[in-house]
Amino acid sequence: DLSIAEAKGKSCAQVILRWLLQRKIQVIPKSTSPGRMAANADLFDFQLSQEEMDQISALDRYQSAKTNPNPMSHFLTGPDSFEKGGTDIFD
Secondary structure (H helix, E strand, C coil): CCHHHHHHCCCHHHHHHHHHHHCCCCCCCCCCCHHHHHHHHCCCCCCCCHHHHHHHHCCCCCCCCCCCCCCHHHHHHCCCCCCHHHCHHHC
16 A cells, blocks of 8 residues: 555655654664665654554564564465474474
């Protein structure tokens, strides 16, 4: 859903970075592109409403191994999961 980004005149990446900042999460975006670096820094001329914050938060289902605070279920039972007998990470 691009509606928040379109309404703010920002990219989806900028909206998500702003969402993280408003949640008081430190953000260290990575890019080698000068244009993206500038866009990543252009987060302080807009705010997300509580409704927009809630709408974005509802999207986060902790499906990613990168964001899940306990990702073992992702590795053991997900579509890209490891098999207990096929790897030595369970020894």
